[in-house]
Structure formats: C-alpha cells, structure tokens
Amino acid sequence: MTRNTSLSQAARRIGQALVVILLAYSFTFLIISVLPGDPISNMLLDPENGFTEEEIAPIIAHYGLDRPVLEQWWMAISRFALGDLGISLRSNRPVSSMLLEALPSTLLLAGSAMLVALLLALLIAYASQNLPRRWGQGVARVLPALSLSVPSFVIGLVLIQVFAFQLGLFRITQPNSLAATFFAALALGIPVSAQIAEVLIANLDHEAGQEYFAVAQARGLRRSQLFLRHQLRPSALPVVTMIALSIGELLGGSLITETIFGRKGVGSLVQSAVVTQDFPVLQSVVSLAAVVFVLVNLLADLLYPLLDPRLRRRDTAARDDTAERLA
Amino acid sequence: MPIDRRALLQLLSGSAGMLAAPAFAQGAAQRRAGGELTFLISSLDSGWGLNEKVDTYTGIVWGQIADKLVHVDEKGDATPWIAERWEENASQTEFILHLRDGVTFSDGSPLNAQAVAANIELWARGDTSRGVGRLGLFPSTTYKGVEALDDRRVKVSFTGPTLSFIPTLGYHKTLLRSVASLNLKAEELGNLDKQLGSGPFVVESWLEGDNVVLRRRQDYRWGPQAIAHSGPASLERITFKVVKDAAIRAAALQSGQAEIALNIAPHELRPLKARGIRVVAPDSLGFVSGFSVNTCAPHFDDVRVRQALQHAIDRQEILDTVFTEDWKPVTTLLQPNVPEAADLSALLAYDPAKSNRLLDEAGWQRGADGIRAKGADKLRFNLFASPWVNTSKQVDEVIVQQLQKVGIAARLQVVDIATFNARVRNNDSVPLREVSRSFLDAGVVGNVLTDADKGDNWFKLGQSNETLNRLARDIAHAVDRRARAETLKEAQRYVLEQGLFIPTAQLNQRLYVQAAKVKGEAYSGAGYALYYGAWLEG
Numbered sequence: 001m002t003r004n005t006s007l008s009q010a011a012r013r014i015g016q017a018l019v020v021i022l023l024a025y026s027f028t029f030l031i032i033s034v035l036p037g038d039p040i041s042n043m044l045l046d047p048e049n050g051f052t053e054e055e056i057a058p059i060i061a062h063y064g065l066d067r068p069v070l071e072q073w074w075m076a077i078s079r080f081a082l083g084d085l086g087i088s089l090r091s092n093r094p095v096s097s098m099l100l101e102a103l104p105s106t107l108l109l110a111g112s113a114m115l116v117a118l119l120l121a122l123l124i125a126y127a128s129q130n131l132p133r134r135w136g137q138g139v140a141r142v143l144p145a146l147s148l149s150v151p152s153f154v155i156g157l158v159l160i161q162v163f164a165f166q167l168g169l170f171r172i173t174q175p176n177s178l179a180a181t182f183f184a185a186l187a188l189g190i191p192v193s194a195q196i197a198e199v200l201i202a203n204l205d206h207e208a209g210q211e212y213f214a215v216a217q218a219r220g221l222r223r224s225q226l227f228l229r230h231q232l233r234p235s236a237l238p239v240v241t242m243i244a245l246s247i248g249e250l251l252g253g254s255l256i257t258e259t260i261f262g263r264k265g266v267g268s269l270v271q272s273a274v275v276t277q278d279f280p281v282l283q284s285v286v287s288l289a290a291v292v293f294v295l296v297n298l299l300a301d302l303l304y305p306l307l308d309p310r311l312r313r314r315d316t317a318a319r320d321d322t323a324e325r326l327a
Numbered sequence: 328m329p330i331d332r333r334a335l336l337q338l339l340s341g342s343a344g345m346l347a348a349p350a351f352a353q354g355a356a357q358r359r360a361g362g363e364l365t366f367l368i369s370s371l372d373s374g375w376g377l378n379e380k381v382d383t384y385t386g387i388v389w390g391q392i393a394d395k396l397v398h399v400d401e402k403g404d405a406t407p408w409i410a411e412r413w414e415e416n417a418s419q420t421e422f423i424l425h426l427r428d429g430v431t432f433s434d435g436s437p438l439n440a441q442a443v444a445a446n447i448e449l450w451a452r453g454d455t456s457r458g459v460g461r462l463g464l465f466p467s468t469t470y471k472g473v474e475a476l477d478d479r480r481v482k483v484s485f486t487g488p489t490l491s492f493i494p495t496l497g498y499h500k501t502l503l504r505s506v507a508s509l510n511l512k513a514e515e516l517g518n519l520d521k522q523l524g525s526g527p528f529v530v531e532s533w534l535e536g537d538n539v540v541l542r543r544r545q546d547y548r549w550g551p552q553a554i555a556h557s558g559p560a561s562l563e564r565i566t567f568k569v570v571k572d573a574a575i576r577a578a579a580l581q582s583g584q585a586e587i588a589l590n591i592a593p594h595e596l597r598p599l600k601a602r603g604i605r606v607v608a609p610d611s612l613g614f615v616s617g618f619s620v621n622t623c624a625p626h627f628d629d630v631r632v633r634q635a636l637q638h639a640i641d642r643q644e645i646l647d648t649v650f651t652e653d654w655k656p657v658t659t660l661l662q663p664n665v666p667e668a669a670d671l672s673a674l675l676a677y678d679p680a681k682s683n684r685l686l687d688e689a690g691w692q693r694g695a696d697g698i699r700a701k702g703a704d705k706l707r708f709n710l711f712a713s714p715w716v717n718t719s720k721q722v723d724e725v726i727v728q729q730l731q732k733v734g735i736a737a738r739l740q741v742v743d744i745a746t747f748n749a750r751v752r753n754n755d756s757v758p759l760r761e762v763s764r765s766f767l768d769a770g771v772v773g774n775v776l777t778d779a780d781k782g783d784n785w786f787k788l789g790q791s792n793e794t795l796n797r798l799a800r801d802i803a804h805a806v807d808r809r810a811r812a813e814t815l816k817e818a819q820r821y822v823l824e825q826g827l828f829i830p831t832a833q834l835n836q837r838l839y840v841q842a843a844k845v846k847g848e849a850y851s852g853a854g855y856a857l858y859y860g861a862w863l864e865g
Contacts, residue, residue, distance in 0.1 A: 036749035044379055045748050046715055047764050049463030050774070050783055053753075058455040091374030091535060092458075092517035098535055160575065165582040172579045173365050173568045262570045264537035271571075272372040272536055277745060 017294040024290035025080055025283050029073050032279040038065045039089045039277040063089060076283065086280035090272070095284045098269060103288075105176060106265035109184055109257065110250040114243065116189030121196035121239075128201045129208070129231065130223060141201060147194035152253050156187035156260040175263040184261040188253045192246045199242045203235035237304060244300040251289055358556075358847065362863035363564040365585040367576040371536050371569050374517040377509070378453060378462045378500060383836060386499035387589070388539050388567050390855045393504060393524025396424060396443065398551035399497030399767045399852040401610040401664050408551040409438060409503060409525070410496070419488040419806045420469075426479045430549050432505040433529045440475035445506050447473045447483060457513040464498055464766060466491050468780050488806045491768035498767055499855045525549070527560040527859040541565045554849050556860035561847070565858060580604060580840060586863070587841040590717060593650050599840060607839040608653040610664035611854035613765030615657045616716060617830035619775070619785035624758035626706060631689040633826025635682040639733045640726060642675060645832050649721045653838070657830045659819045660772075667769040667815040674823040675830060682733040691734065699734035707736035711751050713761035714744045722831055723761075755787065763834055765853045769815050773802025776818065786827045794821055 040063060044056045060066050064075060079086055085095035127140035163169045163183055170179035207213055208231060216230045255267035266285055273281040366387075373382040381389055397405040397413075410424040430438040451470040453461035461467050471484040483492065495501060505523040515521055519533045527550060528541035543560045550556060568585070570576045576588035577595055581602060591599065596606050620636075622628050646654055657675065661668040691699035691706050699706040710727060713719040720741050727737045742750065751757050762785070764771075776799040777792070778784035790796050798818040805811035822828045837854045848861040 035745060037745035041748055042744045043373070044460060044463075045752065046744075047713075047760075047762055048383075048715070049379055050764065050771075051460070051463055052781065052783075055781075056460060059453075059458055059460045062455055062458040087514045088374070088517070090372065092376045092380070092513060092515075093374070093535065094514055101535060157575075161578065164584070165578050168582070171584050172570060172575060173367075173566065173584055259571050260575065262537075262568065262575070264534050264569075268536065272370075275743075276372060 013298065017291075017298075020294055021287050021290045022077065022081075025077060025287045026073065028283045028286040029076060029279065032277060032282060033069045033072070035277060037277070039279070040065060042277060043090070076280075080283070080287070085284040088273075088278055088281050090276045090278040090281070095280050098281065099266070099284060099288065102264060102266045102269045105263055106251075106254050106258070106267060108181060109188065109254055109263065109265060110247075112181060112185035113188035113192065113250055113253075113257075114246070116185050117193035117196055117246070118243075120189065120193035121200055124193070124197040125200040125204055125232075126227065128197075129204055129227060144194035144197040144201070147190050148198075150191075152187050152191050153256045153260055155190055156184070156257055159183045159187055160260065172262055175261050180261060180263075184257050184263060187260070188250060188257045191253070192249055195246060195249070196239060196242050199238050200235055203238055204231045207231045207234050240300050240303050244296045247292060247296045248289075251292070358561055359862050359864065360561050361563045362561075363566065364562050364587065364845065364858065364861070364863065365566045365568060367570045367579060367585045367588040368567055369569065369571055369573065369576070369590060371539065371567065374535070375519040375522050376516040377459050377504070378450065379460050380517075381500045381502065384589070386855055387837070388541075389502050389524070390499060390526075390851070390857055391528040391541055391565060391859070392522075392526045392530065393502035394430070394438075394526050394549065395498075395501055395503065396496040397493060398553045399494050399612075400553060401612065401850065401852050401854075403494055403612055403666055403767060403769070403852055405493050405497055406551065406553040408497075409443075409549065413493060415493070417806065419490050419492075420471075420485045422483045422492055423476070424481045424483070426481065427549050428479060430525055431546075432523045432525045433544060434505060434507070434523050436505050436507065436523075437478075438503060438505075438525045439478045440481045441478075442506050443481045443503065444473045444475045445509050446501075446503050447481070449509055450501055457516065459516070462498075462500055464495055464500070464771070466495065488804055490805055490808060490811065491766075491770040494768035494852075497851060499851065499853055528565060531564070537569050539567045541567075550859045551849075551857070554857065554860045556847070560859050561862035562858060577840070580842065583842070586845050587839055589840070590838050591840045593654075593718065596651050596653065596838075596840070603843055605841050605843055605845075606651075606653055607841060607848075607850075608835045609837065609839070609850035609854040609856075610852075611662060611765055611834065611836065612665055612767055612769075612852045613662050613834060614660055614762055615662055615830045616719075616722070616832045616834045617657075617660060617762055617828055618759035619762050620827050620829065621755060621758050621760065621787045622827070623755040623787045624708070625756060627758040629689050630825055631685040632691075632706075633829075634824075635685040635689075635733065635826075636730070636735070636829055637674070637823070637826045638676065638678040638685075639682040639730055639735065640675075640829065640831065641677040641729055642831065643677070644729070645722055645725050648725050649718055650832060654833045654835060657833055660822060660828045660830050661769065661819065662833060665769055667772075667812045669816040669819045671820055671823050674820070679733050686734065693734045697731070697734060698736045705736065706734065707738065708756075708758050709740050710737040710759060711740045711742060711747060711757065711761065713763055714742065714747050716761065716763045716834070716836070718832075719761060726831065759829065760785075762828075763836065765834075765836070767852050770802055770805070770811070772815055772818055773799045776802075776822075786822075 038060060040056060040060045044051050064072060088095055088098060124140050124143050128137050131137045131140060164172050170177055174180060213230050216226055254265060255271055258265045258267040259271060269281060270285050368384050370384045373385050374380055394409050396408060396410040398408045399405050409427055409430060411427045412425045414423045426440060426443060432438055450462040450465045451467050453459045466489045469485040469487040469489050471486050474482045476482050503525060508522045511521055519530055527544055527547045529544050531540045531542040533539040543563050545559050547559045573591050577591045577599060579585045580588045600606060620627055620633055626632050642657060655663050658670045658672045659668050686699055690701050694700045710723055712723045723739050727739050730737045751760055775783040775785040776795045778789050779799055788795060798814060801814045802811060839856060844864040846862055846864050849857045
C-alpha cells in the first residue's frame with residue numbers, strides 16, 4: 001500500500017512536471033506571437049535586399065508563418081510532444097543539435113559558478129561567525145550586500161580587463177579554456193554567493209542563539225566542531241532551497257556572462273534567438289529551463305529529509321497514520 | 328544597463344596602451360607564408376544557408392571559403408576570377424561566361440559549367456519548397472534562363488538589357504557552392520560542413536554562432552586576377568570568433584589577442600590609432616546613408632518642406648560629431664567611389680536661412696515654442712533610427728537638433744528590426760525612412776525611383792512623376808555604361824533638387840580595425856575583405 005502511495009505521488013509529480021513544461025512551451029509561443037513581424041520578414045526585409053512583402057510571402061508560407069496562430073501553436077506543440085524540437089528559422093539546423101552543442105558549455109559554467117558560489121558563501125559565513133575581531137566579522141557581514149550591488153557584467157568586464165588583457169592569464173578567443181571558465185564562473189558565481197551567504201549568516205546567527213548550541217559550547221567543543229555540527233548542519237536546509245532558487249539566477253546570468261566572455265552556450269543561443277525571433281529555439285530553451293527547474297526542485301525535495309531527521313520522522317509517521325486508517 | 332561598458336573598459340585599460348601592438352613601418356615588407364590570423368566579429372547569427380542567409384558578417388567568412396565568377400573592385404570594375412572572360416551581346420540580353428579550367432570544390436568535385444548554371448538558377452529564382460528566397464540584388468525581373476553550353480561555357484539570357492549582370496557576379500552573396508551543397512535538404516542547409524566552396528580556405532572546425540576556423544587549401548591556384556598573388560594562400564589559418572561587445576573586441580586587439588576586429592565605434596578609433604592600430608574603411612559601392620522621403624506623408628508632398636530639410640542638415644557637423652576622418656563628406660546620394668557619382672555638394676549645402684525662407688513661403692510659421700505650425704497643425708514627425716546601421720542613432724540625434732533650429736520637431740525613435748518593419752515600412756505617416764543599401768552596379772538607382780517593374784518606389788510616387796518614369800526607363804533599358812552614367816547623374820540631380828533623398832553621411836558598414844602586421848589583404852567593391860593574398864609581417 002505504501003509503495004502504491006509513493007508511486008501515485010511520483011506519477012502526480014511527473015504529471016505536474018509535464019503540465020509545467022507544456023505551459024512553458026505554450027506561453028513562450030504566445031509571447032512571441034504577439035510580437036510585431038515574423039523572423040523571415042525581419043531577416044529579408046532588410047533595405048539592403050530590396051524585397052517587397054509579396055516576394056517574401058512564399059518563404060513565409062514555407063515555414064507556416066502565414067497560418068492562424070492557433071494552428072501554428074497546435075503544429076508546434078504536436079511536434080514537441082513527439083520530441084521533435086523543430087528546425088531553427090535562422091540557421092536551418094535542427095534545434096536539438098543546436099541545444100546539444102550549447103548545453104555542455106552552459107552546464108559547465110553554471111555548475112562551476114554554483115561551486116564557486118557555495119565556496120565563497122561558506123567562507124563568508126564562516127568568517128562572519130569566527131573571525132577573531134568584531135570588525136572582521138562586520139566586514140564579512142557587509143560583503144554579501146556589496147557583491148549583490150555590483151552587476152555580474154561589471155564583475156566580468158573587470159576580470160577580463162585585469163586577468164585576460166593586463167595579466168594575460170587567459171585569451172578571450174579561447175573562452176572554454178580552464179582559466180577562462182574559472183573567471184567566467186567567478187563572474188557568474190559572486191552575486192549568487194552573496195544571496196546564499198546572506199541566508200546562511202542569518203541561520204547561523206539563529207542557531208547560535210539556541211540552547212543546544214550553548215550546551216555544546218559549555219561542553220568545550222572546538223570552534224570548528226561547533227560550527228560544522230551545531231550551526232552549519234541545521235542551517236543547510238534553507239541553503240538547499242536557496243540553491244534551487246538560484247538555478248534561475250544562474251541560467252539568466254549565463255546569458256550576460258556568456259556574451260561578455262564570448263562563450264557559446266544556451267545563454268548566447270537565447271540572446272541571438274530573441275534578436276532574430278527564432279521561436280523554435282526560444283520555445284525549446286524555455287522548455288529546457290522548465291525541465292531543469294522541475295528536476296532541481298524535485299532533487300531539493302528529496303534532499304530535505306536527508307538533511308533534517310525531523311522531516312524523515314514526520315514522513316514516516318504520516319505514512320504509518322495513513323496505513324492505520326486504511327487498515 | 329546603467330553603466331556604460333565602453334567607459335568602464337576604457338577606465339580599466341588605463342595602462343593597456345603599454346600592451347598595444349607597436350606601429351610597424353609601412354615599408355616594403357617580404358611576404359611570409361604561414362601564420363594564423365584571429366578576426367573578432369560581432370555576429371555569426373545568420374547561419375550558413377543559401378542566398379539571403381549570407382549577411383554582412385558571414386559574408387566576410389564566405390569570402391574566404393567560396394569563389395566568385397568575377398572580382399569587382401571599389402570602382403565597380405569587374406575582372407576575371409572563375410570566369411576567365413565573358414562575352415555579351417549588343418543588347419545586353421545574352422552573356423556567355425568562359426570558365427577557368429581545373430577548378431574544383433573542396434570535396435574534389437569540378438566547378439564546371441553545370442555547377443555554375445545551378446548556382447545562377449538558384450540565385451535568380453530561389454527554391455521556395457526549401458524556404459530559399461531568390462537573391463535580392465540579382466536581376467531576376469529580366470532573368471530568362473541559364474544553359475551550360477559545354478563543360479566550360481555558360482550562357483545566361485535575359486528578357487531585357489541587363490547591364491548589371493556581370494558586376495552582380497562579384498556580390499558577396501553570389502558565392503559559388505558545390506551542386507551537392509545547393510541540393511541539400513532544408514534542414515541541412517545550415518550545416519557548414521556540407522556547404523562546400525572552391526575558395527582558398529576550407530573549414531577546419533566551426534560552432535554555430537560562435538566561431539569558424541579556416542585552414543589554407545593547399546591545391547588552390549585560381550585566385551582573382553586582380554590580386555597580386557598566386558598559388559595557395561599565405562596564411563595557414565584564419566579564426567573568426569564572435570565577441571559581441573565592441574569594447575572587448577577593441578581591448579582584445581590592443582592586448583594582441585587578435586589581429587583584426589570588425590566595427591569598433593567611431594569615437595574609439597582615435598585612441599586605437601594612437602597605439603599603432605590601423606583602421607581600414609574600404610570604399611564600398613552603394614547609396615550613402617540618408618533618408619528616402621515619403622511624399623505621401625503629411626506635409627512632405629510640398630517640395631519646399633523637403634528642400635528645407637535638405638538645407639537644414641549640417642553634414643560637416645555630423646562628420647565632426649559622430650565620425651572620424653575615415654568618413655568622407657557626401658556629395659550626392661551615391662557613395663563617393665561609385666563611378667557614376669556626381670558632385671552635387673552645392674545642392675546639399677548647409678543653409679538654415681534658405682530653409683527658414685522655404686518654410687515661411689510654404690506657410691509654416693514659428694510658434695511660441697519655436698516649432699513651426701499652420702494653424703493647429705505642427706510641423707513635427709517621428710524619426711526612426713535604422714536598426715541596421717550602428718551609427719544611425721548618434722547621427723539622428725544630431726539631425727534632430729539641427730532641424731529644431733529651423734523649427735521642425737523631429738522625435739527620435741529607436742526600435743528593433745521587427746518594430747521598425749511594423750511601424751515604418753508601410754506607414755505613410757512616417758516621412759523619412761533611413762536607407763542603407765550597397766550595390767555593385769549603379770543601375771540599381773533606376774529601380775528605386777518608381778514602382779515600375781517591381782521597383783522599390785522609395786518616394787511613394789508610383790509612376791505619377793514623368794521625369795522619374797523617364798529616368799527609370801532610360802536606366803533600365805541602357806545598353807551602354809557611359810550613356811547610362813549621364814542619365815544617372817541627371818537622376819541624382821533631380822532627386823536631390825526635389826528633396827526626395829536627404830543624404831547624411833558616407834556609409835561605412837564594414838570597418839576593419841587591425842594590427843599593423845596584417846599585410847596584403849584586398850577588398851571587394853562592397854567592402855568585403857579577401858585574405859587570399861594576406862600575410863602577417865614579422
């Protein structure tokens with residue numbers, strides 16, 4: 001019975017995820033369809049070409065852009081439901097190939113940025129609690145607000161100017177090198193680290209005021225033990241939530257970071273797709289982002305009980321209750 | 328964004344001058360084989376499809392991968408390339424192209440008459456079943472057909488005189504591709520691995536919208552006759568890399584991470600030059616930057632209003648404010664290097680007193696706010712900056728201030744391409760439409776004057792103006808270039824006198840900012856670089 005409940009919960013989550021993805025796909029379609037013009041007109045009605053609307057009409061018809069919006073939506077979503085992401089109107093290539101080309105670079109950048117963000121946040125949070133002088137702790141507490149107030153593109157430009165052009169540590173023409181990836185991850189990760197650090201510091205402060213912390217302190221535990229066992233671990237739950245929420249920040253930030261660092265990725269793919277109204281690409285990327293969000297949230301839900309034993313117990317008790325009632 | 332990226336980078340690069348490439352003496356340098364050239368470009372977004380998929384950026388890459396039938400220089404003169412010679416009949420309706428022997432595409436397939444015929448047919452008609460439009464500049468309206476007479480001779484026929492045919496063969500989009508590439512399925516057209524040319528470089532690797540790495544083709548020996556080089560290209564490799572931010576392109580060039588950067592903002596050029604970096608603004612055939620005037624727009628049916636505008640614009644101030652010495656003053660509606668361009672500077676003289684007089688005569692009186700009005704009707708309109716020209720907004724800002732001085736209120740609107748097409752293209756309430764159009768043969772001028780033969784009808788006069796009808800007809804039916812040049816000069820004078828076109832500045836769409844060590848490159852008549860003869864000094 002318990003197994004059946006879990007299965008039905010899983011089925012419900014998958015169903016919800018599918019609805020979210022289809023809604024994201026349709027919503028993107030809706031937004032693009034209310035924009036003026038169409039990608040073919042935008043491309044061909046350049047005054048350089050000297051075309052008339054009549055001349056480009058057959059091309060627009062070839063791509064089905066002359067059909068009613070509802071029909072276009074139905075055609076697109078039918079294809080999408082079968083796993084066909086369509087052909088890019090701009091590049092004449094399958095969108096799936098373009099996504100596969102762009103995805104690894106963005107995953108690497110976003111993953112590295114998250115790692116950088118976590119490390120920085122931990123360092124700042126540790127410093128805010130454990131620096132020997134009060135002013136040192138104060139500086140650590142101000143750092144997140146400072147980092148948040150500097151846009152990632154400014155951080156990126158400073159890093160490029162200093163480390164690429166002045167010190168020659170990486171080449172802007174080789175954006176996928178280890179050094180270039182590190183600095184791009186730094187630019188993207190610093191603002192995210194600030195958000196995580198703020199949440200972490202607030203929770204560490206809260207834990208430090210608890211009775212069990214005072215007891216542990218009285219038992220004479222070392223500072224690092226106190227921090228890890230009695231402050232950081234209970235504070236991890238909101239951090240996991242924060243990480244899940246930061247995925248959007250990372251995906252959005254990758255657009256700017258990839259553009260500045262000259263990296264080819266999903267962000268730069270979106271940027272050119274927006275400019276050219278290449279909606280098969282845009283819809284696919286938005287749907288991909290929805291998939292990532294769904295997966296990350298699912299992962300966060302699964303992690304909560306592992307990090308907080310109280311949630312595990314509550315879950316087990318709830319399951320026992322249900323079993324009893326059904327029996 | 329609230330912070331100007333360029334200002335920030337300039338601030339940060341205070342000592343970057345120390346790292347800049349030193350100025351090299353421009354003496355007689357020895358050609359050196361080998362070397363790699365890195366070219367920073369702002370976009371490769373248009374993909375690698377056929378005909379109109381080639382844009383101003385990918386056109387530069389294509390220029391190294393694919394050959395053309397002729398090379399057209401900055402004066403519009405066509406010289407042999409893959410077509411080693413050509414014949415034309417007296418009525419300019421039939422052309423026979425004689426092709427070079429032994430030319431092959433990079434897959435080894437022959438570039439013969441059949442391949443050339445297939446290319447010409449696709450340029451002229453396109454293939455709507457695969458979403459491929461015809462080539463905009465190709466003279467399709469008079470195109471009759473193409474025939475391969477044998478392996479090395481191609482006959483092209485037109486229903487009327489087509490003086491523009493041969494020069495058009497040197498256009499940056501009339502690229503010769505292998506027959507297999509032309510026949511690819513729609514979803515394969517953008518795959519650069521399958522788009523094969525016969526040029527001096529072949530594709531080594533590429534990433535969609537990001538970079539293309541080209542490698543020298545060792546067996547290449549059919550470069551344009553006009554370029555003083557034979558055999559394979561000197562450069563071993565060329566890397567085209569997209570760097571969208573112009574300030575980063577400039578900084579990368581200064582620090583020696585690249586040899587060439589395309590299109591840096593004009594105000595950044597002087598400091599770069601001071602650091603020994605060369606700015607090459609190749610002469611480009613076409614119209615100058617300016618506005619075609621819609622005579623259907625309110626108040627612009629009055630020639631006095633149009634002429635007032637013509638004299639209210641101080642073109643020297645535009646040059647001094649927005650551009651550098653790399654931009655030449657405009658003398659007519661055609662670029663200064665177009666052989667048929669007339670010197671009509673007098674018609675474009677800045678004369679605000681004359682503008683005021685013309686507007687007074689037309690009944691537009693200045694109101695208390697300084698704006699001219701006829702009763703409740705004010706002389707004001709929206710001025711849309713061209714989304715296709717980088718410097719358009721800055722130029723238009725100056726123009727808005729200049730027009731204000733004579734009592735005309737122009738409100739600057741900066742919009743994207745989609746909005747521009749929706750709000751400007753067929754909107755008769757918009758009087759000025761910014762033009763940016765290149766060509767390789769000035770016969771195009773005849774096609775914009777009226778709507779006859781699918782003409783562009785720039786001034787929205789249709790066929791109501793007898794003078795324009797005659798000029799358009801004479802240009803279209805011309806069979807002699809010299810006689811046509813006279814008609815073209817008459818057309819320029821008439822259009823400017825009537826205030827139907829308001830030139831603003833020379834159109835430099837491709838500005839190559841490059842290290843002094845880059846030598847031997849050439850440019851087509853449309854300003855596209857050819858690196859076949861290029862090498863790196865030192």
